[in-house]
Each structure stands twice: as C-alpha cells, then as structure tokens.
Amino acid sequence: MIQRNLPVLIPLVFLFASLVVSGFGIWKRQLAYPVALFATALAFGVALFGLQHVLTVGSISYRLGGWSPPIGIEYVLDPLAAFFTVVIVGIALLVLLHARIVVERELPERSVAYYAVSMLFLTGLSGIIITGDLFNLYVFVEIASLSGYALVAVGEKQAPVAAFRYLLVGTIGASFYLLGLCFIYLESGSLNMADVAKILPALHSKPTVVVGVLLIVVGMGIKMALFPMHGWLPDAYTYAASTSSALLAPIGTKVAAYVLVRVLFFGFGVEYVRTELPIADVISWLSAAGIIFGSVMAMAQLEMKRMLAYSSIAQIGYVGLGIGLASPLGFIGAVLHVLNHALMKSCLFLVAANVRTSIGHSTIPSFDDSLRRQMPWTMAAFSVAALSMIGIPPMAGFFSKWYLALAGIEQSQWVFVAVILASSLLNAVYFFRVWERVYLRRPVEKHPVVHSESRIESREVRPSMLVPTTVLAIGILAMGLLNALVVELIIRKAIPPGL
C-alpha cells in the first residue's frame, strides 16, 4: 500500500514540513530547526526505501488524484528518479544538520523563515525529480526557483541584488521552458512524458518540435548554469548565506541537468537528440567550454566561496558533457558525477562555512597555517575534497572523470578527453593555491612572540558542524572505492532506453 504512494510522499513530506515549520516557528522559534531536520530525515528514509523498492521490485507510478495518465498527472519513481532523490535528500540532510549554528550566526532573526523556505526548496527539487508530467515539472521548477531566490537573498549585504538578477535570469529560463513546452504540446497534444515519448517520433522533423526542443534546452541550460548561460551563478552563490550556498550549490543545478536528461532522453528519444537534431553535440561543446572557462575563472578568484561557485560552473560541465556524449558510459559518468560532485561541493561549501564561522571571512589571500592549526579536521576534510576535485584516485572525483574519459575515447572525441584531463590540472592549480596557504604559509605575527604548536588554541567548529563535514569527506573516499557498486546496481538500471 505504502509502496504505491512512495513517489508522492517525498515532496509531500517537505511541503507539509514547510507549513509546520512556519506554524510551529511562530509559536516557538526553537522548534523550527528540529521539525525541519526531522522532516528531512523522514524524507531521506522514504527515499532510501523507495530506491530499495524500485531496485528490487520495479518502478512505481502514482496517479495524482486517481486520474490515470495521460489525462491525469503521473508521478514516477524509476531507478534514475530514485537515485536522484536519495542523493538530493541525503545531501540536504547533512547540510541541514550542519546548518543550525551557521543560521544562528548569519541569520539570527530569520531562522524560521529560512527553514520553511528550505523545506519549500526541497519540495520543488524532489517534485521535479519525481513528476512524470511536463507542465507539473514547470510548476515544481518554479517552486524550487522561487525558494532558491529567497535562499540567496538572505545573506550578505549584496545578496538581494544577486538574488534579483538570479530571479530575472531564472524566470527567463523557466519561461523559455514553458514556451518550448507549448510547441511540444501543440504538436503532441499530451503533457505526460511517457505519452509524449510515444507520440513524438512521428513528428520529429516538424519545425515546431525543433523550436520546442531548442527552447526547452536553452531554458534548462540557464537553470543548470550551462556555459555561456551561467552569469547568474557566481554572485548568487557568493553572497548567499553560507548554509544557503551549501544547500544550493551541490543540488540546485543538478536538478536542471536531471530535467535535461529526462526531457532529452526519455521525452524526445535518444536517437533524435543524437542524430536528427544534433542538440547533444551542442550541449557537449558548450559543456567543454564551460569546464575550461569555469576552471580558469576559479583560478582568478580571491574569495573561497566565489572560487567554489566558478568551480561549480566547471563541474556542471562534466555532467553536461556526459549527457551530450549520449552514450551509456557518458550517461554513467554524468549521473555518477552528480553524486560525486554533490558530495565534494557540499563538503567544500561546508568547509567554507566552517572557516567563516571560525574566523569570520573566507578570503583566500589572508589564509595562513594558523587556520590549519586551529581547524585541523575541517582542513583535513578540505584536503580530501580538493584531492577528489583534482581527480586523484581513489577519491570519488577520479571515477566520474574516468567514465567520461572512457566515453570520450569510445567515440573518438579527443577534444573532450583532453578537456576532461586538462581540467584536472586546472583544478589542481586553484585548490593548491588554498592548500599551500593553509598548510605552508607562516602567519604574519602581530606580536613578535614565537608560538609553539601547543599554545595555539583550537578554534575548530562544534561537532554539529564538524560531523557533517567529515561524513561528507569520508563519503567521498567511500564512493570512490564503491563506485562500481553504485554504477552496477543503480545507474546501469537507469540508463535510458535506446542509449
């Protein structure tokens, strides 16, 4: 009984939680955090259960309101959706575990609103993943985006400006999607993804369909910050509150990539995007350009969060590249990188949040080795995540690059192989910059007193922040060693038909 309802439960839990958080929050402010945390934990449990069920029994389809598709809205939990929900809710859970002290410090008066909005954000993200209806997807995209704007807006002084820009650009993206959807709907007469997939092959050559596909790709490209549509991202991630960026960066853009996979491979069909309308090629070339651009820009940044933001643009390029290669190996690489990058980037943003909590800022040129002595564990987590970003085996990051490189070689796309490998070295440069300062630079002494190691007081953050950070770091290593399991058990089952 409950199994049949699994798909709808996850967004519902979050939606309900956002109401309860605001309700309880008005009554007692302290209650907001535990409620939000509990809801996320509950949703994570449901997501895990769903994944287990999908893998052992099979995909679940839920008919909203009892109407059968294609008339009614269908929610589908298939292996791909189940995998994405687990990743997203799992990361959100760890970030929320970490959030309490950061929220108290950075958003003292607005904690209730913050938790309520983050619940709404997760409603949107999980809804996007689970829905099988193209218009319903738009609604969830907007739920996630609107709460995303709000999450960005609470932050530093400049945050509202960044959020407003994000809102303008995000709305353009969503409207393009909506416009594209109209073309598809006009031709196919259906909004159900599975239904559209059946109808569309006969209509592939129609100009209306082509325009529709292009508009949808551009719209989602904006949402996933695909180069050159990434302009909104660096400011938004930099000025947002630390915990907001930790929530947005690892999972926000990934969901847009998910939509791209869904719509392109499941909706329009693999053959179509690969040969008839070579949109996949365009995506992979843009992604490759984005990888290089993001990495180079990251090298030039002085602020750690901004550096990580540019790095996100590069990393979403890996996902885009995998999608664009449109082969099983590329798909595996892209989907695995969603998980790996979510782990790495959330770990890095949590590190940035820890540093900010501890020393009040995260400006790279001011880092020195007192940071390492004060926060040894945080910096150890940073090292692990950075090594993984560079792609040192056996860290997780290596393996997504491995699959992407295999995919590139398979199709003799040497440029992409070169880009993937070169970006490793670029990553090494910008992470090494931080690393060298943190571990090797002597602090400029204000008082000419020689400090012995033992006299440096520890300013390591509290366990509630440290534990999620280290769990993520351990997760990076574990995912590296166990990646074949994930690939064999989950991702292979999620490969779209025809790929």
Place this chain on the structure above:
Amino acid sequence: MIDFVIGHYGYWFVIALLTIGLWGMLAKKNLVKKLIGMNIFQASVIMFYIASTTKWNATVPIIDPAVGSADATHYINPLPHTLMLTAIVVSVATTGVAFALLIMIYRRFKTLDEPTLLERMK
C-alpha cells in the same frame, strides 16, 4: 504571404511582446523597469498559449445541447487555459518575491538604479 502575416497576427503580437519584455529586462537600468519587462515577457508566454488554442466556429468547453457532445472539434481545448491559470499564479508569486527583493535592495542601498547600485555594492 500576406495571408500568412495577417492570419498569424496573434503570434506576431506575442513575438512583439516577448521582444519588448526581453529588451526591458536586458536594457533598462532601473530595476523596477526590469521587473516590468519580466512581467511583459511572462505575459507574452501566457498569451502564446491562449492564442494557440484559438479555434473558429467553436465554443467554450461546456457541453451545449445545441452543439452536442459527439464532435469535440466544436469546443475549445480547455487545458491550455487552465495551465495558464497556474502560470499566472506562478508569475504573480515571482513578481511578489521580486518586489520583496527590490524593497530589501532599496532599504540597503537607497537606490534602484543599476549603475549607482553597482557603485554602492563595492
């Protein structure tokens, strides 16, 4: 050719709106004007849906005994209209959030003019 132009006048109107909206968002310096541009842009998409369901010699999708229910072509497709109801709600919500942001920006920087704002953000 002329028939094509005249026959699709609704779409030309939509395209004009879309362009005006985009131009407003990109070119205007004042943030409120940008927001207005965004609203025009969203409205154009909504209009596009509505225009696309236009049907001559058909009526509202409520079964009329005079028309009967045998031939569905005599009724307008109601779905795009309902979809657009949702889209309008989304657009209103977006505008609301945007205004909230603008108020925050104005309180902090005492301006909504983009060049001045960029100056004060440093």
Place this chain on the structure above:
Amino acid sequence: MSPAETYQSVVPLFAVLVSLVVVPLILVSAQRPNLRESWTIGASLAKFGLVASLLPHALAGRTAEVRLLEISPGIDFALRADPFGVFFALVASGLWVFTSFYSIGYVRGLNEHKQTRYFASFAVCLSATVGVAFAANVLTFVVFYEVLTVATYPLVIHKETPEAISGGRKYLAYTLTAGVLLIAATAWTYQVVGDLDFRAGGLLEGKSASVETVRGLFLLFILGVGVKAAIMPLHSWLPTAMVAPTPVSALLHAVAVVKAGVFGVVRVVGFVFGPSAMSAFGLSTILAIFAGATIIIASLLALSEDNLKRRLAYSTIGHLSYVVLGTALLTPASFAGGVLHIANHAAMKITLFFCAGAIYVNLHKENVSELDGIGRAMPWTMGAFTLAAAGLAGVPPVNGFVSKWYLGLGAIEADAQLPLVVLLLGGLLSAGYLIPIVYRAFFRPMAGEKGTREASALMVVPLVLTATLSVALGLAPNLFVHLHDLAMNISRSVIDGGTP
C-alpha cells in the same frame, strides 16, 4: 620450471596495508617520539617480512593474488605478487628498513620540525610503492601511482622554505600532468583491449590495434611513467626536489618514487605492450635513443654540478635510464640487467645519499668543493661512499658491475654497438663525477679542525650496511633474496613470452 600458477592470498594486501595502518598510530603518538618511531620501525620490518614471505612462491613460479572489489565495471582492484612485483617490493621494503633507522638519526640530529608529518608521509609512500609493485592491472597501478605522487609532496616541501615550496610546485606540476596522461593512456587501453591486467609478454599481444593507436598509447604511457623515471627531457623536477631532507632524497631516488617510474616503464614495455609490439612498431628504438641520450647528458650535467645532492640527482637520472635502456633492448640478458639494476642502483644510490646526509648533519657541508679531507673525519661514511661510487662506475666486485655486465651482454646479443658504447661511456662518466669526490675526501688536506667526528650510529650503521650489501650483492647476486634468479625469471617470462 613449474608452470605459472595463481593462488589466492591476502599477504600482498597486508604488505600494502601494514604501513598504512601505522599512520594513525604515528599521528596519535606525536607527543612521544620513541613510541612513534617504533611504529615506523615495526611497520618496516613487518612489511619486509611479508614481502619476503612471498619470495619462495615467486621463485617457484606461483603468484599470490587478491581481488578486492570492482572499482570500475569489469576492472577489479586487485593485487598480484608476480615475480617482478615481488622483486620491486623486496627492494623497496628492504631499503625502507635502513631508511627508517637512518631517518631517525637524521631528523633528530638536525632537530627537524614536523617529524610526525614526516614519518606519517613516509609510511604512506611505502604503502603506495608496494601497491605499485603488486598492482595486478593498469588501473590499480594508476591508483597507487597517484597516491604515491600526493604522499611524496609533503616530504619534498618538508623544509617549508621558499625554495622547498617552489620545488614542491614543480614536482606536483610534473607528476600530476604525468598522472593525467597515464589516466588517458589507461582509459584508451581499456577501450582498445577491453582488459587491463598486466601480462608477461604484453597485454596488447595478439590484439588488433592500428599503428597510430599503438604509437599514441605508447607515447601517453611513456610520458606518464617517464616523468617519475626522469627520462630526459622530463627530468627537471628531480634536481629541484633535492631541497628535501636527505632521507627523503634517498627515498625519492633509491627506493620509491623514481623507481616506481622505471618500474612503470618496465611494466609498460614488458607487460602492456610486449616485446613483439615494441619491436614491430619501432617503439623500442625510440625509447632506447631517449634512454641513451639521457645517460650521456645526465652524466655530463653531473660533472658540472657542485652541490653534492644535485650531482647525485643527475647521476640518478643517468642510472635510471640504464634500466630503461636495458628494457628497450629487449634481449633476455639486457632485460634482466635492467631489472637487476633497479635493485643494484637502489642499494648504491641510497648509500651515497645516506653519506651526503651524514656529511650534512655532521659538518653542514653540501658542496663537493667543501669536502676536502673529510675522509679522515668520517672514515666509515666516506669508505661506504667510495664503495658505492666504485659500484656505480661499474667496478667489480660491487653489484653495479653485475647489472652492467648483463646490460652489455644484452647489447652484444642484440648486435647493437651504439648502446654498448653508451654503456661504457656512461660507466666512465660515472667514475668521472664520483671519483673526484673520493679523491678530495681522502687525499686533500682538511681545512679546519682535525680528528674523527662520525655522525650518530643511527646514521652510520645503515649506510655501512647498505654499502656492505652492495658489495655482497656484487659477489653473490643471489644472496639472501635471490634477486638474480628473480630477474632472470622475469626476463625469460617477458621476452620468451608466456610462462617462465
């Protein structure tokens, strides 16, 4: 010879892990140096014991294997103690024992900072090295190879002076780039062959691949492993990395890093491409030319270097290419000579570096021109130095002679005159840059105060032992661990193909 057989055993895994599990122990014992160092010593002895326990099996042609888990669909994370792996692991773990004792004397003698980090990184390096030795397939090899790269970095920058930091940058720039190329080569091989297991006689043997593919793969592989093997022109990180403490240089040069590089070259030539592909596509000639040029140029550069450690560094670059040259000649004798030279050069070069370190700790002298008369102050140290220098020049009965003998034999077998000339010239040049040091030490009058002042026993005993070992291995190449027989087995299995 019994046919090659494989048996399941976790010994290779333990051999890799033993130095990794002591890392946390080293870290928590940071405040108690004696306890901390005893972990290092214990781990090094245990590691050597574990590796040595694999030796009888390897000699009997039995290969221990352990498959851990899949790290990529179709590719296992697997360790295999084949004869060549055992050979290299024996060299590395055996010399680590000496280095451990020596390190303690060195860092305490200089009162170095951050000793905990130093010993911990050392242990990780050794784990990675033995992992490189036992890697059963190219992907596992890459994993350990990259770990080795990263783990060595803290040792290179140990002094944390601006010079050390820039040396470290250069080191990372070279080795990470090489790592990336190696990964590309691995992925490509997998796409071409569908299999990555090392196989004596070549993984590509009998597989259809176009000339361009094989040449491209070879280029990527050699660039990937050639940086650590310091084949010119990929060598320039090595002299810069000389800013590291001397035991680290000893480790870099004799035990782990560069030897992992030449080990990689031999693996690539003998176990990935195989002799027939190597000669059929003209790859061996190219490799031999580069190796030969490296021997001559590096030796010439060594002549003009005044800093003792940098002179030794160029000497290392030259001698690594002996191994590469032996491999590239592809005859049974030259291949065996190359493999043997991995061990022989390691024993000699570690002695030389130990001596350089002892001189530095004791007298704070780094340059060749300052060494006048120190043979009288440090007779044991300089005695050991003399033996090792003679060995590198190829004077019997030191072990350098043995490997050079086989290399020369191989060159004659291959009917190649030029390599023979290079080998002879290389020997002369080795004498040319090392013997003057001996001459200065013993026959020039000493400046300053007289009298015997040896370094601490923790340093002198290991270096005397390694020098003795060099001579012993020269007199009886099969002594203790049957390195000679192992090398012959390896060579036969690769060159003749199939079972040893």
